[in-house]
Amino acid sequence: MKVKIIQKKDEYSMEYNVGDILEVDSTWYGGVTVLGKTGVPVSIDKDEYVNVTGDGEAVVSDAESMTVTSGETEFQGGLRPKGQGVATEQFGHLAEIDQEVRGAVRDLLEVANLEPGDALVIGCSSSEVANMRIGSFSSEDIGKCIASAILDELSGTGIYMAAQCCEHLNRAIIVEKAYAKENRIPIVNVVPQLKAGGSFATAAYAEMKEPVAIEYIQAQAGIDIGDTLIGMHLAPVAVPVRSEHSMVGGAHVVMARTRAKYIGGIRAGYREGI
Structure with missing residues (x-):
């Protein structure tokens, strides 16, 4: 599995830049851990990347392709996903x-x-x-x-x-x-x-x-x-x-x-x- 970096939160890291396509090492509740330019594992938030295919094409989910039709519409549009109100998941981190x-x-x-x-x-x-x-x-x-x-x-x-x-x-x-x-x-x-x-x-x-x-x-x-x-x-x-x-x-x-x-x-x- 690979991801493409679409924004970079850690301005000090030299391990990745916007536009890089990186190999996923593992996943966590907030995103993925990728192998940086020097092979060091780096944690990347969900809103910093999109999944890509082997040839580098972005995989667009239904949610990401939705347009805004009302104030209640669920959409990505650069925003984080909207939850169901109260979390029921058990967090491992x-x-x-x-x-x-x-x-x-x-x-x-x-x-x-x-x-x-x-x-x-x-x-x-x-x-x-x-x-x-x-x-x-x-x-x-x-x-x-x-x-x-x-x-x-x-x-x-x-x-x-x-x-x-x-x-x-x-x-x-x-x-x-x-x-x-x-x-x-x-x-x-x-x-x-x-x-x-x-x-x-x-x-x-x-x-x-x-x-x-x-x-x-x-x-x-x-x-x-x-x-x-x-x-x-x-x-x-x-x-x-x-x-x-x-x-x-x-x-x-x-x-x-x-x-x-x-x-x-x-x-x-x-x-x-x-």
């Missing part, structure tokens, strides 16, 4: 997801200068991690895996995890009650569920000691897994943090720390590291 998440958290903590009492806001689409369209494939297993990994990495640091809910709850935040009380943030009454809050927030609610929901936070750092848009919950000024851990499963990862605003002008002096 949870250990890899766990390690990718932990690596991202460690990289961020290394440069963010967080202190006990600070908050790390997390946005997460389990659908995107499973290489499906955001909001269409909520996975309880993936949500638990990611929430557990982050809470474990933060254990003993005094840093609070703040879990962003999905749009159904207006991106409310799940935090420990202690954090809301310490920062005098009003508590609202809602309990996240798989399709009304999302799998990650649901798992965070289940694993926190005394979880509550709030509508507003200014977190000192953040990790966005799957482009869920966490900017509204970051304190100014947000500074992007780059990491080798730029993917979790099939989901794109964006991270940021925050810093204090510079005020004053040409005669002002500033402290370093805040």
